[in-house]
Amino acid sequence: MTIPLITPEDLAELQFLTPDLDFTDAERQAVLLAAGPSDVNAAPGSGKTTVLAAKLLLLARQWPHDRRGICVLSHTNVAREEIERRLGATAVGARLLTYPHFIGTIHGFVDRFLALPALRSLGLTVDVIDDDIFAKKAIARAMKKPSLWGWAQNDEGVKPLVGGLVYRGADLVLDSEGGTLPKTTAKSYPLLTEIKEQLTSEGVFRYADMFAFAEMLLTNFPDIKVQLSRRFPLVYLDEMQDTSWEQEALLARLFDESVVVQRYGDLNQRILVGKGDFAQLSFPREGALPISTSKRFGPEIAAAVSGVRVGGNAVVGTAADVHPPTLMTYTTERVGDVLNRFGNLVLDRFNDEQLRRGHIKALCTRKQGDAKQQTPGRTLLDYWPAYLEQSKGNGGRSERLWSLLSQSAELRVGGISMHSRAADAKRAVVLVLRAADSPHIKGLRDGSQLFRRLADAGQDVKGIRRLCRELATASNLGAAEAGRAKAVELFTQYLHPLLPVGMSTAKFQALPVFQAPEMQPEQEANQRACQVKRGDRLVEIEIGTVASMKGETHLATLVLESLGHPSRRFDLAEALPVLAGLKLRDPKMSESILSQFRNLYVGMSRPTSFLCLAVNQTRVSADCIVALQGKGWVVETLA
Incomplete structure (x- = not known):
């Protein structure tokens, strides 16, 4: 497999491709020129994601394959959006935003190529993948079981334990991200198992469940590694410091030795990996390339x-x-x-x-x-x-429609940027479509993938973009009855084509998601x-x-x-x-x-x-x- 090499002569092109950025220092140039497997340990504010985007621009100019692509994985949608924005600014870079390439989060990749196929093979469908929603539903079921209710009255750790029920490993072993499960011989264990199995059958999952189903698929069909390695001969992993040992072990099973993997991160910012064996985490390996200069502060x-x-x-x-x-x-x-x-x-x-x-x-x-x-x-x-x-x-701000739509008339009051408003607007649309049981967003995790999901389903996205724009630019839609009424009318106007067949306007507008909040958003x-x-x-x-x-x-x-x-x-x-x-x-x-x-x-x-x-x-x-x-x-x- 031939992967294009970036030469010092190619770096001169960056002054035209990214005229607003400077990559002339030795550290950044070494990262741009690195061709084989490598790690990059970058300081906060160093612009490592921007460096990666510049490298992708150079590769896009020379990429020779129609059915084999570059895979770029990150932990955050913010990093993904930064890369997509940079690439989309040029016709050459935009090529990497479509097949055969993949740019997205690690969770998105695992869902698309592994977990969702695994679930379909088991005859299961996905309604929602969301930790907060799962926890809310699981705890509600547990409190209807007298023995679990009584246990929770005497132990405040029971509800987090129930809310965190999750599958681990290829055998889908029951575990919890919110505490330690009782022994399998305990009377409460079958009840916990029943709650997890019921929600699984209804398509309600935690994010970490997807990694267990992915492991199951890789174990049952080991040739998938060969297929993924052929599809993606070049892989970039961003935000490596947030990768848990469980995730790192899974990623190592996705690609064989023929694949060039380059990893970017900052070992000093490793605060989100949760429980696990820190000693086994391999980032950064010896000889990692540094980007030690920060452009953020003095x-x-x-x-x-x-x-x-x-x-x-x-x-x-x-x-x-x-x-x-x-x-x-x-x-x-x-x-x-x-x-x-x-x-x-x-x-x-x-x-x-x-x-x-x-x-x-x-x-x-x-x-x-x-x-x-x-x-x-x-x-x-x-x-x-x-x-x-x-x-x-109740489930966090991201689960409350009127909290998401309670922005001030000022575009930057309280540090709320237009980017944040747009994200809240898309999240609000997802909440309403989910409440209406729209068939077009099954398994959609959050608003960042809304437009792409609807486009992939053959839906006209123009109206939804217009709706999101109106929601983002309006002020205090959730703060008063008049604003909420206006928002419901907007949802009714634009979402009608996406609602289930037979859902009337009256039924749609009576959905619980539109009820007035107990606590005012302000x-x-x-x-x-x-x-x-x-x-x-x-x-x-x-x-x-x-x-x-x-x-x-x-x-x-x-x-x-x-x-x-x-x-x-x-x-x-x-x-x-x-x-x-x-x-x-x-x-x-x-x-x-x-x-x-x-x-x-x-x-x-x-x-x-x-x-x-x-x-x-x-x-x-x-x-x-x-x-x-x-x-x-x-x-x-x-x-």
Whole structure:
């Protein structure tokens, strides 16, 4: 199999193909020229996905095969959309967006080529693949069984256990992502098995179930590996740090030694792999190519980020420094005022135009916990108790139609970009079509694939695009009765061709999905954001976990300290002496604390201009404060 080689002469073409980007540095050029199997370990803000897209553009110009293609897999739709946007901007690059090539998420690839064929071979169909929906349905069934209901009254871990029921391995062994199952001889075990089997027969699955069905197909039909290897002789894997051992083992079974596999990621951002054997994860292999320069921030933030890395090269910030990193120390009594003080620091540093264009966010590794004996600063709820009510929501914001359609009239209030609005609009359409039991979206996981799914089904997508545009640009459709009535009319007008045969307008408009919310969307939004006002000026701080903001870029970021589990150590108490240069990170540090450092690395690498850390003053020494000030940090005291 001949794979086109990229030469130094080819790199000169990038100035015409991507005139807005610069790939002249040695590290990026080495990545672009790499021809064989290789790993790329890239710093946050280095533009690794953009580098990959540029490499694909060069390959597209020379790709000689009509039935063999390039496979590009990522964990996130954001990365996929970035690649598709770059490729779609040129006629040559657009060739890679169609057969025989595949660009999508790992989950999408597994579903399309393995899991869904496996399910069809078993006579099963898919209604929905969604963790939240599965959990809601599973728990509802469990609470109708007296013995499980009684168990749940005495053990708060039962509902997460039931909601997380999942298949593992080629033999479809029952497991749970929400806890440890009882022994197979326990009286509750057959009940749990029954719940899982019932939902399976109804086509309701968790995301991880698809990997088990994929393993089943590969075990029963090993020749699939040969077929996939012939179809895709060149494979790129993005966001490798988020790949679990289970996923990595499956990916290794998909392609043989004839396939060139190149993997991109950042080992320091490995925070989403869940349970598993970290020692078996192979990324990055020895000799990985680095991209150590970040275009997101300047040297001062880069030095702070480098201070909490667990491996790899130090991050080099090539942007200009804007504001020095800041440490906010607070007394226990003032923990509830931390967000307000941060808002005022932001107002001191940025004008209204900068605030309008940028994201201001506060993040914490842990949302909630049970360490009541520890000094506050333990979880997000210590700083913003209202977040708990939002986290208790019925299935999450992505499952509530009117929450998705409650955007402000301002296109960037609260950091809500038009991209986010468009994503919410497509998700809203999926929720309505799913509620109507539309046959055209069976198995559709989220709104990112809506247009493609409908086009593949031979449906006219123009009307749905128009609907999504109207939903995204309208203001506060979900906030009041008049707005909700207007939204229902829009759904009725545009979705009629996609509804089941015989569904009347009256029946459609009476669907439960259109019922008025118990909690007003603006109240819910207030639980996710903190508004700080000073005179006639205002800044809105979006609040969330580190994991929820992974991959984002902010104007200013507040990283709130948290108590680790199971380490029972505070992350910043461990990290600040290292950042101050008072001690080196312990090379024998436990995996639990290493995970806390990786979360700090992700959180601290979000901002372009202003990084602030908040720590209880009882957990930082005077020597540490002096040392940080000597390194250029500003220290703010909230007492």
